[in-house]
Each structure stands twice: as C-alpha cells, then as structure tokens.
Amino acid sequence: MSKVIGAHAVSVDGYITGRDPRAGRGLGDGTMLFDWYFDGDTPSRVFDGFRLSEPSARVFDALAARVGAVVAGRNTYEDSDGFGGGGPHPAARLFVLSHRPMPKMSERQTLVSTGIQDAIAAARAAAGGKDVGLMGGGVVTEALKAGLVDEVILHQVPILLGHGRPFFQPLPGHVRLRLVEAVPAPGVTHLRYEVER
Ligand SMILES: NC(=O)c1ccc[n+]([C@@H]2O[C@H](COP(=O)([O-])OP(=O)(O)OC[C@H]3O[C@@H](n4cnc5c(N)ncnc54)[C@H](OP(=O)(O)O)[C@@H]3O)[C@@H](O)[C@H]2O)c1
Known part of the structure; x- marks a missing residue:
C-alpha cells in the first residue's frame, strides 16, 4: 500500500511561510x-535547477522519487498561483482540496470538494503505486485528524520566523510520532517521523 506523507520546510517556531503569503507573493x-x-553544489535528480548540499540532495531526491501524486490545500494552490497550470512536483498529478468551486484549472489538476478522504483516495489511484504527498498545514491537519498520515517530514530550518502560516494546527488529541531519520545538513535538518497508530 502506498503511503501518505507530508514533507514541509518549517521554521523552528513552526511556520511554513513568511508574513502575508498570497497569490503573486x-x-x-x-x-x-x-x-x-x-545553496549547495549537488544538482537534484528530480527538480531542474535545484542545487543542494550533498546530504540534502540525498534526502530530498529520495523523498521526491517516492511521490506519485500530491494533495494540496486551496491556500497552497492559490498562494502558488495555481502552480502555473502544473503542480509542485514534475511527475506527480495534483489534487486540490477545497470547499468551494475553482474558476479555472488545467487538465493536469483536479479539484476535490468532498473531503480529505476522497482527495487522498483519488490521489492514491493516480499515483501508480507511489506515495501521496500532502501540501499545506490545513491539509496535513485534516489528514492527521482522519488518521490517514503515515509520515510527517520536517525540513527544519534554524530560524524563528515569528509569523506566517503555522504548520501545526489544533488537533482533537495527541498523535504519537516515532523519529526514523534525522539528517543534519547545511542550513536545514531533515527529520522524518512515522505516525504511530
Ligand atoms: N514550507 C513548505 O514546505 C510549504 C509547503 C506547502 C505549502 N506551503 C505554504 O503554506 C501555505 C498554505 O498552508 P495553509 O495551512 O494555510 O493552507 P492549505 O492546507 O494549503 O489550505 C487550506 C484550505 O484547504 C481547504 N480544505 C482544507 N481541508 C478541507 C476539507 N476537509 N475539505 C475541503 N476543503 C478543505 C480549505 O479551503 P476553502 O475553505 O477555501 O475551500 C482550507 O482553507 C501556502 O502559503 C503555501 O505556499 C509551504
């Protein structure tokens, strides 16, 4: 069974954006x-133009290779200007979760308005046996509430941003995590946790 993973770059105080993220910014x-x-000299094998440190490239490319489809929240989609009609991953189909109709999407993008279970099921069906990546703090929270997340990955950047959109949002109860990998790299520490069930 493919896994559901949420990998985000996050500040030490838990923000996944800076101040005032929105379309065009x-x-x-x-x-x-x-x-x-x-910041590095190792080109990503998956993402054109990315040049990472060697340990970051190893972690990042291994994760990217696992992903066959992405579920993004509407805020992520809008703040990213609709990913230019594509998606956040060069080889993964994009599913956007929203309660509202979306005026314009490309044929490579699918709106799901019937909830997180349906969005993840549709993404899994499109992922060709690969994993489903989640994007957006709201979407990760919804998936955690539904018990659908297998791994939470923090690319933790050593900064206190002080403001922005929080990765961690209220949950009805605690969720236990098990640290399975910690890779220190220049400018970032990669922390991979499995969600205990
Ligand atoms: N640092 C990183 O690695 C990283 C990664 C991904 C995204 N981001 C950034 O994070 C920001 C977005 O995160 P976010 O937490 O604000 O929002 P988000 O998770 O991208 O989107 C939240 C929205 O998704 C829709 N949604 C959520 N749950 C739903 C459900 N069960 N059914 C239907 N619709 C549902 C709702 O939109 P409606 O109510 O409007 O329908 C909700 O307001 C963006 O600025 C993005 O660029 C950063």
Missing part, C-alpha cells in the same frame, strides 16, 4: 525556508 516576506534548495 508566494510564501510572503522574510522567509529563508527554501534557501537550502539552492
């Missing part, structure tokens, strides 16, 4: 959350 002001994508 991406992640907003003052973030250094993605500097590690471009």
Whole structure:
C-alpha cells in the first residue's frame, strides 16, 4: 500500500511561510525556508535547477522519487498561483482540496470538494503505486485528524520566523510520532517521523 506523507520546510517556531503569503507573493516576506534548495553544489535528480548540499540532495531526491501524486490545500494552490497550470512536483498529478468551486484549472489538476478522504483516495489511484504527498498545514491537519498520515517530514530550518502560516494546527488529541531519520545538513535538518497508530 502506498503511503501518505507530508514533507514541509518549517521554521523552528513552526511556520511554513513568511508574513502575508498570497497569490503573486508566494510564501510572503522574510522567509529563508527554501534557501537550502539552492545553496549547495549537488544538482537534484528530480527538480531542474535545484542545487543542494550533498546530504540534502540525498534526502530530498529520495523523498521526491517516492511521490506519485500530491494533495494540496486551496491556500497552497492559490498562494502558488495555481502552480502555473502544473503542480509542485514534475511527475506527480495534483489534487486540490477545497470547499468551494475553482474558476479555472488545467487538465493536469483536479479539484476535490468532498473531503480529505476522497482527495487522498483519488490521489492514491493516480499515483501508480507511489506515495501521496500532502501540501499545506490545513491539509496535513485534516489528514492527521482522519488518521490517514503515515509520515510527517520536517525540513527544519534554524530560524524563528515569528509569523506566517503555522504548520501545526489544533488537533482533537495527541498523535504519537516515532523519529526514523534525522539528517543534519547545511542550513536545514531533515527529520522524518512515522505516525504511530
Ligand atoms: N514550507 C513548505 O514546505 C510549504 C509547503 C506547502 C505549502 N506551503 C505554504 O503554506 C501555505 C498554505 O498552508 P495553509 O495551512 O494555510 O493552507 P492549505 O492546507 O494549503 O489550505 C487550506 C484550505 O484547504 C481547504 N480544505 C482544507 N481541508 C478541507 C476539507 N476537509 N475539505 C475541503 N476543503 C478543505 C480549505 O479551503 P476553502 O475553505 O477555501 O475551500 C482550507 O482553507 C501556502 O502559503 C503555501 O505556499 C509551504
């Protein structure tokens, strides 16, 4: 069975964006959350133009190779300007979760408005046996509430951003995690947790 994974670049105080993210402004002001994508000398084998440190490239490409479809929340989709009609991953089909109709989407993108279970089921069916990646704090929270997340991955950047969209949102109860991998790298520490069930 393919897995459901949520991998995000996150500040130590738990933010996944800077101040005032929105369409046309991406992640907003003052973030250094993605500097590690471009600070190294090892090209990604999956993402054109990314040059990471050697340990980050190893972790990042291994994760990217696992993903066959992505479920993104509407905020992620809109703040990313609809991913230019494509998606956040070069080889993965995109499913966008929203309660509302979406005016315009490309044929490579699918709106799901019937909830997180349906979005993950549709993504899994399109993933060709690979894993489903989640994008957005709201979507990860919804999937955790539904008991559908297998792994939470933090690319933890050593900064206190002080503001932005939080990765961690209220849950009805605690969720136990088991650390399965911790890889320190220049400008980021990669922490991979399995969700205990
Ligand atoms: N740092 C990183 O690695 C990283 C990764 C991904 C995203 N981001 C950034 O994070 C920000 C978005 O995160 P976010 O937490 O604000 O939002 P999000 O998870 O992207 O989207 C939340 C929205 O998704 C829809 N939604 C959520 N659960 C739903 C459900 N069960 N049924 C139907 N619709 C549902 C709702 O939209 P409606 O109510 O409007 O329908 C909700 O407001 C963006 O700025 C993005 O660029 C950062």
